[in-house]
Structures are given as C-alpha cells and as structure tokens.
Amino acid sequence: MQTQNLLVTGVSGHYGRLAATHLVESHPAGWRGTTTLIGTTRTPSQARDLARRGVDVRPADFDQPSGLNDAFAGADRLLLTSTAAEYAGARRVQQHRHAIAAARNAGVGHIVYASFMASADSPLAALAADHVATEQALRAAGIGHTVLRHAFYMEMVLATARRAIASGVLRTLNAHAGVAYVARADCALAGACALRADIGASGAFVDITGPQAVTPIMLARAIHACLGIEIKVDEVSEDVLRTSLVAGGLPDPVAGMLVYLERGMAQGAMQAVSADFRRLTGREPGGVEAFLMQHREALAPNH
Numbered sequence: 001m002q003t004q005n006l007l008v009t010g011v012s013g014h015y016g017r018l019a020a021t022h023l024v025e026s027h028p029a030g031w032r033g034t035t036t037l038i039g040t041t042r043t044p045s046q047a048r049d050l051a052r053r054g055v056d057v058r059p060a061d062f063d064q065p066s067g068l069n070d071a072f073a074g075a076d077r078l079l080l081t082s083t084a085a086e087y088a089g090a091r092r093v094q095q096h097r098h099a100i101a102a103a104r105n106a107g108v109g110h111i112v113y114a115s116f117m118a119s120a121d122s123p124l125a126a127l128a129a130d131h132v133a134t135e136q137a138l139r140a141a142g143i144g145h146t147v148l149r150h151a152f153y154m155e156m157v158l159a160t161a162r163r164a165i166a167s168g169v170l171r172t173l174n175a176h177a178g179v180a181y182v183a184r185a186d187c188a189l190a191g192a193c194a195l196r197a198d199i200g201a202s203g204a205f206v207d208i209t210g211p212q213a214v215t216p217i218m219l220a221r222a223i224h225a226c227l228g229i230e231i232k233v234d235e236v237s238e239d240v241l242r243t244s245l246v247a248g249g250l251p252d253p254v255a256g257m258l259v260y261l262e263r264g265m266a267q268g269a270m271q272a273v274s275a276d277f278r279r280l281t282g283r284e285p286g287g288v289e290a291f292l293m294q295h296r297e298a299l300a301p302n303h
C-alpha cells in the first residue's frame with residue numbers, strides 16, 4: 001500500500017495542534033504505517049509533545065518563503081491553518097500565498113484551507129477579505145483544494161458570557177439575531193477529517209457551523225441553565241454598547257471592533273446553520289450549553 005504524507009501547518013496554535021492531535025489519535029498504532037504526519041510551526045520547541053507522538057515536526061514561517069520548500073517536502077495533502085488575525089490584511093494574504101506557492105513547488109496534491117464563513121457581500125466582508133483572497137490564490141494555483149468555511153468560534157461567547165455574568169446584563173444590538181457558533185475543537189476535527197479523505201470535487205466549500213443559531217436570549221438562558229445565574233438581555237444602540245464595553249475595561253479600538261462584529265451578527269450575517277460538519281465527520285457538533293458546562297469553572301469559579 002502506498003504511503004500518504006499528511007501535513008498540518010501551525011501546530012503550535014490552538015487549531016493546528018487540535019487538528020494534529022485528532023489525526024494522531026485516529027491512528028493509535030502511530031505514524032509508521034501507510035500514513036505519516038508532518039506538522040509545521042514557527043516554534044518546533046512548542047510541539048515537542050507531538051514529536052514524541054510520532055509527528056515529524058518541522059520549522060516553517062510563512063514570512064520566510066525560502067524555508068517552506070524543505071518544510072513541505074514530501075507532503076501529499078496539506079491542511080493550511082490561516083495565520084493569526086494580528087496579521088490581517090496584505091501581510092496575511094502574502095503569508096498564505098507563500099504557503100500555497102511552496103505547496104505547489106513541493107508537489108502537494110491537495111490543500112485543505114481553514115477559511116471563514118462570511119463571503120465578500122456579507123456585512124462582515126472586511127473580516128472575510130483575506131480568506132476570499134486566499135481562496136482565489138488556491139484556484140489560481142491549480143492545486144486540488146477544499147475550503148472549510150468556519151462560523152465564529154464558540155470560544156467567542158466566553159468573553160460575552162463573562163461580561164454578562166459580571167454585570168448581570170447582556171447588552172446586544174439585536175436580542176433575536178442568531179450566530180451558528182462552532183467550537184474550535186470541532187473545526188479542528190473537521191480539518192483532520194477533510195485532510196484524511198477526499199470529499200467531493202476540488203474547490204468544494206464546506207460550511208462548518210454549530211448545531212443551531214444561538215441568539216443573545218438563548219445565550220442568557222444557557223448561562224442560567226449551566227450556572228444558575230440570571231442574566232437580563234438589553235437591546236441597546238451601538239453608542240451605548242461601545243460605551244459600556246469601554247466602561248467594562250476594554251480599549252476603545254477593541255470595543256469598536258466588537259461593535260462591528262455585533263452589527264454584522266445583528267444583521268444575521270452569521271446565522272446560517274449547515275449539516276456539512278455532520279456529513280464530513282459523522283458526528284454532531286457541540287452545542288452552546290455543553291460548551292459553557294465545559295468552561296464552567298473559568299466562567300464563574302464560585303458557582
């Protein structure tokens with residue numbers, strides 16, 4: 001049987017590490033058989049545990065394209081983790097282009113790209129721009145690819161829940177606008193599954209969402225169900241929301257960004273729920289109550 005070399009980029013980050021771990025754990029006999037796993041990262045020292053589990057950990061920095069050909073050598077299929085949001089804009093698109101070019105040079109046959117659900121015509125288009133540009137670069141490269149379009153990570157509700165728990169009030173622009181949050185661990189499982197097996201034609205889009213669109217009202221109920229804490233949901237204007245976020249200790253630019261996200265969510269930009277996760281992984285994505293239960297201690301240590 002032919003050996004297949006799978007590669008996950010960014011294995012020191014949360015998503016890349018989780019995806020690599022899913023792959024290791026779905027091959028309990030280790031990576032000495034017909035499949036090998038390569039993990040790339042800027043900081044191999046932070047992935048020693050994966051190396052001990054048989055992953056071929058290699059250095060790679062998408063800002064340093066000259067090193068990428070060696071990093072990707074021998075890979076058949078590659079899971080491209082989008083680089084950190086702090087590089088959003090031209091730099092991040094360039095990082096992704098370097099990775100795609102190196103993958104083509106290395107003879108990679110298929111790239112799975114961890115993208116974002118909003119499209120170019122969404123109210124959250126500014127967040128999607130780097131991903132749309134990367135998807136274009138994938139098409140232009142002529143490599144087989146799959147695009148996993150992630151909804152907002154469910155980890156985002158933790159900060160909202162913490163603020164609501166601290167004040168007893170969940171302030172929002174639209175109490176009835178749902179968001180199909182999906183746990184980062186579920187995104188990583190989907191990435192691992194898509195890396196392992198071909199799923200449909202090249203260029204396929206796969207929408208990775210949670211099981212339901214969670215409205216602020218539902219989130220308040222979930223907090224009550226998990227922690228027994230009553231939360232009032234208040235619909236407020238953008239100005240009031242921004243002022244309250246700043247009063248809660250956030251720097252004004254961060255508050256401005258959160259208001260931008262809220263505006264998009266209030267317009268329903270992130271509400272679509274997809275069954276693609278189930279089709280791809282054979283599992284149900286985790287819901288918000290189970291997620292809050294998992295993070296119970298961190299949210300309200302005294303409850």
Ligand SMILES: NC(=O)c1ccc[n+]([C@@H]2O[C@H](COP(=O)([O-])OP(=O)(O)OC[C@H]3O[C@@H](n4cnc5c(N)ncnc54)[C@H](OP(=O)(O)O)[C@@H]3O)[C@@H](O)[C@H]2O)c1
Nearest residue numbers: 010011012013014015041042061062063082083084152153
């Ligand atoms: N859908 C959403 O709601 C949502 C939310 C947050 C983030 N995201 C996106 O999902 C990605 C993964 O999320 P996360 O939570 O795992 O983020 P994270 O823990 O901050 O990880 C950042 C990732 O970016 C990689 N990276 C940064 N600079 C790089 C460079 N120069 N060359 C190569 N890789 C580089 C890191 O790889 P190494 O450190 O291993 O080199 C790491 O995998 C993020 O980077 C972001 O694009 C999506």
